[in-house]
Amino acid sequence: AQSVAQPEDQVNVAEGNPLTVKCTYSVSGNPYLFWYVQYPNRGLQFLLKYITGDNLVKGSYGFEAEFNKSQTSFHLKKPSALVSDSALYFCAVRDMATSGTYKYIFGTGTRLKVLA
Amino acid sequence: EPEVTQTPSHQVTQMGQEVILRCVPISNHLYFYWYRQILGQKVEFLVSFYNNEISEKSEIFDDQFSVERPDGSNFTLKIRSTKLEDSAMYFCASSLSWEGTQYFGPGTRLLVL
Numbered sequence: 753a754q755s756v757a758q759p760e761d762q763v764n765v766a767e768g769n770p771l772t773v774k775c776t777y778s779v780s781g782n783p784y785l786f787w788y789v790q791y792p793n794r795g796l797q798f799l800l801k802y803i804t805g806d807n808l809v810k811g812s813y814g815f816e817a818e819f820n821k822s823q824t825s826f827h828l829k830k831p832s833a834l835v836s837d838s839a840l841y842f843c844a845v846r847d848m849a850t851s852g853t854y855k856y857i858f859g860t861g862t863r864l865k866v867l868a
Numbered sequence: 869e870p871e872v873t874q875t876p877s878h879q880v881t882q883m884g885q886e887v888i889l890r891c892v893p894i895s896n897h898l899y900f901y902w903y904r905q906i907l908g909q910k911v912e913f914l915v916s917f918y919n920n921e922i923s924e925k926s927e928i929f930d931d932q933f934s935v936e937r938p939d940g941s942n943f944t945l946k947i948r949s950t951k952l953e954d955s956a957m958y959f960c961a962s963s964l965s966w967e968g969t970q971y972f973g974p975g976t977r978l979l980v981l
Contacts (some may be wrong), residue, residue, distance in 0.1 A: 795975050853918065854966065855914045858911040
């Protein structure tokens with residue numbers, strides 16, 4: 753079965769510093785990977801996805817993610833963190849259901865705290 | 869930018885009562901989903917829906933749950949007789965195609981007392 757793991761419950765980073773939120777995956781076949789962000793009292797907002805192609809994927813709000821097949825990782829990065837980036841970040845992998853449709857399998861989430 | 873909307877944002881109900889959670893997916897999307905997130909836990913898939921029928925459901929989605937698309941815009945999740953353990957944030961999502969990115973709504977926080 754497809755799965756993702758987010759090894760860190762919380763990541764603290766100073767404003768202006770680069771940030772990394774880690775995600776590793778376990779899939780059979782080609783991985784389809786996603787990052788979502790959840791701000792307080794808001795839904796899951798799509799940030800970016802990896803389907804195929806370039807290993808560096810650019811997404812919303814200046815975020816990017818690096819797909820590394822040998823390390824089975826899909827870490828989320830941003831060169832310069834903002835206080836407003838503080839939120840809960842979820843990594844997800846697409847899993848095909850028996851019906852042929854897809855469902856997403858989410859990680860446990862990583863809380864990012866950017867300190868002023 | 870079009871987005872998925874959900875109502876209500878919060879719902880408090882008594883155990884055993886029926887609740888209906890409502891969602892308006894993105895207007896040209898054809899595939900619809902419900903997920904839930906129990907407090908402090910990961911987001912879990914409940915059900916997917918296409919062409920007016922359930923495509924896939926998880927083991928969580930038992931006979932107490934049902935989904936419906938009563939008209940051309942709404943997509944509802946009904947819990948027939950709520951239990952304490954149904955307390956969670958429920959997210960609706962939609963996608964344009966079977967392989968398209970799923971876009972999520974803001975969620976409905978359900979509290980069963």
